[in-house]
Amino acid sequence: MHGFLSYLNAHFHALRLEFWGLLIGGIGSGIIYAMVAIGYTMVYGVLRLINFAHSEIFMTGAFAGYFTLNYLIGSSSPTGITSILLIVVGIIAGGLTGSFFAVTLERVAYRPLRKRKAPKIAYLISAIGASYFLLNLAAKEFGRIGRGIAQPYSNHTVFTIFGANVEMYNIIIFLAAGMMLIIVDRLVNKTKLGRSIRSVAQDSETASLMGVDIDKTIAMTFVIGGFLGGAAGFLYALNIGVLYSMGFTPALKAFTAAVLGGIGNLRGAVIGGLILGVTESFTVVFFSGAYTDVVAFAILVLVLMFRPTGILGELIGRSA
Amino acid sequence: MNFPFIKKLSIKAITILILSELAAVVTGPPGNADTPWIGFHDSITQKTSFFGLFVTGRWALFYALGILSYLIVYFFNHNDFKNSASDSLRSSYRSVAGKKYFRLIAMFAIGVVVVLLPTIITDPFWREAMVSQIAVFILLALGLNVVVGFAGLLDLGFVAFYAVGAYATAWCTGALPVPPLFGSHVNPFFAIPVAIILAMVAGVILGIPTLRLRGDYLAIVTLGFGEIITLFANNLTGVTGGAQGTKQVPHFSFHVGPLKYIWGLDPAPYYYLVIGFVFLFIFIFYSLEHSRVGRAWTAIREDEVAAESLGINPLKYKVMAFAIGAASAGFAGVMTAAQSNFLTPATFTLSLSINILVLVIFGGMGSIFGVVFGAIVIQTITMYLIHTPPAGYQPQDLYIYLGALLVIMMIFRPAGLFPARRRQRLDVSTSSFENSND
Numbered sequence: 001m002h003g004f005l006s007y008l009n010a011h012f013h014a015l016r017l018e019f020w021g022l023l024i025g026g027i028g029s030g031i032i033y034a035m036v037a038i039g040y041t042m043v044y045g046v047l048r049l050i051n052f053a054h055s056e057i058f059m060t061g062a063f064a065g066y067f068t069l070n071y072l073i074g075s076s077s078p079t080g081i082t083s084i085l086l087i088v089v090g091i092i093a094g095g096l097t098g099s100f101f102a103v104t105l106e107r108v109a110y111r112p113l114r115k116r117k118a119p120k121i122a123y124l125i126s127a128i129g130a131s132y133f134l135l136n137l138a139a140k141e142f143g144r145i146g147r148g149i150a151q152p153y154s155n156h157t158v159f160t161i162f163g164a165n166v167e168m169y170n171i172i173i174f175l176a177a178g179m180m181l182i183i184v185d186r187l188v189n190k191t192k193l194g195r196s197i198r199s200v201a202q203d204s205e206t207a208s209l210m211g212v213d214i215d216k217t218i219a220m221t222f223v224i225g226g227f228l229g230g231a232a233g234f235l236y237a238l239n240i241g242v243l244y245s246m247g248f249t250p251a252l253k254a255f256t257a258a259v260l261g262g263i264g265n266l267r268g269a270v271i272g273g274l275i276l277g278v279t280e281s282f283t284v285v286f287f288s289g290a291y292t293d294v295v296a297f298a299i300l301v302l303v304l305m306f307r308p309t310g311i312l313g314e315l316i317g318r319s320a
Numbered sequence: 321m322n323f324p325f326i327k328k329l330s331i332k333a334i335t336i337l338i339l340s341e342l343a344a345v346v347t348g349p350p351g352n353a354d355t356p357w358i359g360f361h362d363s364i365t366q367k368t369s370f371f372g373l374f375v376t377g378r379w380a381l382f383y384a385l386g387i388l389s390y391l392i393v394y395f396f397n398h399n400d401f402k403n404s405a406s407d408s409l410r411s412s413y414r415s416v417a418g419k420k421y422f423r424l425i426a427m428f429a430i431g432v433v434v435v436l437l438p439t440i441i442t443d444p445f446w447r448e449a450m451v452s453q454i455a456v457f458i459l460l461a462l463g464l465n466v467v468v469g470f471a472g473l474l475d476l477g478f479v480a481f482y483a484v485g486a487y488a489t490a491w492c493t494g495a496l497p498v499p500p501l502f503g504s505h506v507n508p509f510f511a512i513p514v515a516i517i518l519a520m521v522a523g524v525i526l527g528i529p530t531l532r533l534r535g536d537y538l539a540i541v542t543l544g545f546g547e548i549i550t551l552f553a554n555n556l557t558g559v560t561g562g563a564q565g566t567k568q569v570p571h572f573s574f575h576v577g578p579l580k581y582i583w584g585l586d587p588a589p590y591y592y593l594v595i596g597f598v599f600l601f602i603f604i605f606y607s608l609e610h611s612r613v614g615r616a617w618t619a620i621r622e623d624e625v626a627a628e629s630l631g632i633n634p635l636k637y638k639v640m641a642f643a644i645g646a647a648s649a650g651f652a653g654v655m656t657a658a659q660s661n662f663l664t665p666a667t668f669t670l671s672l673s674i675n676i677l678v679l680v681i682f683g684g685m686g687s688i689f690g691v692v693f694g695a696i697v698i699q700t701i702t703m704y705l706i707h708t709p710p711a712g713y714q715p716q717d718l719y720i721y722l723g724a725l726l727v728i729m730m731i732f733r734p735a736g737l738f739p740a741r742r743r744q745r746l747d748v749s750t751s752s753f754e755n756s757n758d
Contacts, residue, residue: 020350040388048537050537050540052539052540063356110726118734120535121472121474121535122730122734124732125681125729125730126472126676126727126731128476128677128726129722129726129727129729129730130675130723130724130726130727131723132671132719132722132726133724136718136719136720137720139561140350140359140714140716140717141345141350141356141359141360142351142352142353143350143351144351144355170378182509242353248670252540252543252547255540259537261725290551290554291551291555293547293548293551294548297544297548300532300540300541304530304533304537304541305529305532305533316744
């Protein structure tokens, strides 16, 4: 017992020392989870199903960003306004590719089932199949070795908070992701498109009676979710690089984030993503790096068991 | 401009074009991250022979095949031929298949083929594959069929139970770094009950917390669970031997009184052992399907709320399905461990779970015959592709085709090639999709 207490004490001491550094790292990964989680949560909102292939949308976005930047940068090392422009171009390339694949996925793997009113298990199997198809096709076309991305900026410590370094990468992610999240929030809550998405999420039959084009709205939901997912893939790849199987773990964590915040709830997804990112970052102190993925998974199982509606509750108050 | 017919036709032509380009890319040569378009470029521009008639671009070949298959489907759907031909075929099949003597003859023929198979097949690759890649996969598919087909629970981490069975065998036979279960090394026969029980316990442990969740959550939780088992097998080096794998697992041996037999390197004895268990599991699962338990599974699968209102405890029966399905995976694990003598975590991947799922979906969820058929057909094709790979084919490319097959099956034939007699509600759900409350 004493041994355990001293173990905890030593680790909490380490946690106190590294608190700010871990917090910054956690927010950085958390905001990426949040972006991916929005894709899950929006699709769940309108279709009531988990888009299993979202991990591959993340991956395609990352690859699109990778190729675009490699093509544009070559061997130069851009600075200043060029860096910003390059990052914006990368985000747009990743996002548009993500949107394209998300819409195609909806058209090919989901819509035929939706027209037939197929049960849920058919969607899940179809989604798993599409996910595996894309994953392994990417492995075949782009090789099975991870690649670093051409850096559009020089990474350096910008300033320090309480002894923790805040790097350029953290600032870029925070600004880019923060802006996109705010835009999506406004889009869903204030525009006509957002209203139609919300109406389909609440009651699609009634929405269609009120003149909402269901197919178009669902496709637009995939466009928005796919854009965020693809852009998040690019931002993630800026730091980690690209690999055909890179989508799996972040997507599983983003799904956890979506459930944690309350699936179907946009702001919940953001809160869930940040909480998950920070929690995971802190647990590095307690477990070896190999088991950090287990932490996210354990959170998922615990949330599903004890509070399946998540922190903010589901959009339409459904329970598991 | 209003030519709906031409518009419709051109949409169809473009769709076929896109699909044929995709098929050309999927089957074409691989690329790499430095020259990303080389795979696509080569796939489109490569020339190939059109049934030996004339040489053309691969894309054109696929386009021609696409149009041909579209026309065939169109012809079947828009002619009386469809009904008359398929009806007469079906009725003639029924009139023969329904007869008792036909069933007996068919069963006898299958039995003879099954028994004689090791003497018919002489190629060492196929002798090996027929045990480790086909017979063992029939066991795995039968187990997953209980979970996915009978109880309607999508388990994407089924390989975890397979891993539990395999590592339990390694444990009993002393191939793990930890001391063996019975104190000393025993031969894998004694590991069979241990592996099956441990796999069933794993099923119960995983099932009790997760089976309360609704279907889509269950799928993602089992997916994570399968990954975590691999993670532990890789990282708990002191228990599992880590990524390096286990020490040598001995072969089966049989030593009672004067009778002594050791399963050696020849696959044939393993084949008979596995096939014996395949028939045992088929018998058990068939009996279960037609028992009170099987009817409870069907009821839960079709409508959980209604089943509950009839006094069925859904959690109890779902956990039961998990445990019973896990039993056959656990036994498959014993066979793999004892035959290959060696285990690494790299065997037990998510891809393998998906592979097993494809066998079940292709043959027909819930139909034992369909699942065995699916396992034999798909695994034979897989092995054929490994044995004599076409140009540009790598073993990992298999999952491109399996993934596509899952989507195609779900779109065109969700109940599989041989739909279960107690039909799953896969074509149309009775409740309205938009308002479904499950």
